[in-house]
Amino acid sequence: MANNKKTYLDEHIIDLIGVTRQFEDGVIAVDNFNFYVRRGEFVTFLGPSGCGKTTTLRMIAGFDKPTEGKIMLNGVDITALPPYKRPINTVFQKYALFPHLNIFDNIAYGLKLRKVKAVYEDKDGKRIERIEKLTKKEIAEKVKKALKIVDLEGFEKRSVATLSGGQQQRVAIARAIVNEPQILLLDEPLGALDLKMRKEMQIELKDMHKKLGITFIYVTHDQEEALTMSDTIVVMNDGAIQQIGTPEQIYNEPKNAFVANFIGESNIFSGTMAGDKKVRFLGKVFNCVDDFEKNQKVDVVVRPEDVELTEVGKGTVDGVITYSIFKGTHYEVVVKVGKSEITTQTLKDVNVGDKVGITVAPEEIHIMKKEIESNVYDGYITKDNTVCFGDGEFLCDVTTLYPNSTLDEEGYLITEKGEKVDLVDVDVTVEVGLKDITIEDVKHDSDIEYDDNYGAIGKIIQIIYKGDHYQLIVRTDENEEDFVFDTEDTWNEGDIVRVLIKKEDIHVKLKQEIKR
């Protein structure tokens, strides 16, 4: 967790090493978590319900045990240690204050159980060590101090039922911090409070964290809360860590579409890299600062506040305002560009129906590599009505370019309306599914039934085992084009193979209308 604003000692208080928790019903709530928390840090686990954040917290507290991996506290393995032996205290979601005890006894609960090592000196100056309980006076003092910290002085004799939600919350915090834990765990502690109370408590908790110097691990699904309070945020989803970073990093440089979507409002578009630091989305090419391979399918994230409205024609792309609503500090405006919508914020009052231009500063365009769902290539049609892409030539059905078209004897395409189209050298986008690619060893030429001219030759550069199949990447020599596909066969990395695709599995699309 680099680049914290505050400088912490680089000392890890908690280390999670390969921690996995699988429930009895087979659900994996937490999948191979590896991270650490530094002493004194305020760390937030952020994610939607069911993402594994509470399970992780419960494992740190000791209520749940990992099915795999280990949890280290100050470098010591505590995975098997029961909760009552851990120097960690929890503020529970619904406070869990004991209803049969008054406020004093609730807070003193942990103190009364605690044993301390007291050292005495007898008459001869000999030191005697004794394990003993805290005296009543000591307990009373500590409780008083804790109540002062949470601003509830004089509440000792009150019963739990007479307190408001906010006050119960404070008592729950006092009950935990009075034990001087090394780590304080907070499980959505503000969830039950109203908005105003929540904001106040956020600030108070942050102050308390500063004053006490205890490591806080905070669980929430509220992204704003996480951004306000944390030194470090761990974003989780579906039992996996999505991103770890400071609030600024998480907000400004989300690692994937999930994080971008979960943290704050954002516009997410599917785009394609159009060249060196250029990305194509909303039908236009935008300059950006991220560098990906050309034609790489990417997710483009733009925060509403980073979209600038300009006069028509002066932006990168033009659109029409379809929605505008006053939000107090700004107007939220939705601009329709082609079939896409982009949400923006502006201080100017604009009218629905106005035409505007849109620009986004290159550094505000966040680009994330997309999980590959299919192979997409730039290609062209040859004079033989085959298609060249990925450093190879493949047979394809060009009549799919135009509905109900046919080919005449000379190989020209005749459209539905009877127009003759010359397809030679026409640029097309080629899409091939992950399951539609097969490969063959080039050493056994004799076995190949296909014409030697077709297909592409490449080297297997990566094999990933995906449970019931392998995902392979074959890269061609010439232009380093990649073919990604699934197979159940076993191959070796480094094998030189021929990539074969059936005619009907090659989906071609025209990049531009052909001038006739």
Added chain:
Amino acid sequence: MREELKVINKAPVVFEPTEKKGLRFSRKHLCIPYGVFLACFVVLPLALIVFYAFTDKDGGISLDNFVRFFTNTTTLTTVIISVLLALATTLICLILAYPVAYILARSNLNRGGTLLMLFIMPMWINFVLRAMAMKDLLTLIGVFGWNNYVNVVIGMVYDYLPFMILPIYSVLSKMDKSYLEASKDLGANAFQTLTRVTLPLSMPGISSGITMVFMPTMTCYVISDTFGNGLITIVGKLIDEQFTTFQNWNLGSAIALVLLVIMLVSMWVTGGFKSEDIRGTNL
């Protein structure tokens, strides 16, 4: 077909508050049958008991019945024996029922409630039949006949155990597990959690269990007759004898009234009146 009319104006129908006229049925009238029932079957019999208790055979007001009751060693001994038997039964029931209820509520053994059902089922079998069967069973294994008092206690514990298990189980199974986690989190081991959190929080169940066992065992003479070989008399039997054998309704009513007071006192002691307040706090 409706006739086509020219629309002049359409406005929503306004409902104006109407004045109540004459007798109208309202929610509070639903209480009437219950009121009548309570008057006929609770207040009236109680009034009759009080009337008989404070009058003599000729209908004149007197405290003779109470004087006779408290000066007669036999009746007093009966009351003391009844209280002691009921106390012993309640205590044994509590000691047996708490672990059972705890295991039923906490472990996976009771998944689907089958095990709980087995404990509760005897309650649905005829009570006299059960008592007879238990007596025969005890005789068969040779336990019966050591001591009449022990016999009676065994019989009563057997009969009333489900009444102790059920309320404790109910409280324990509804108890929020986060209290136990909070306790462990704050440094308490399993035993400390049991004594400091689970036990205090199950007090409402314990007190209603005590109420449900202690009171009936004072009066239920079917068991004392069956298991005590007819040699043990408890308060219930005493009252019965006054009404049936001796036809002395006045003394019978006086004893019943004394019993009522004992029960109110015992309820006050076990906190039966307060149980609602305790439940009100997050339970």
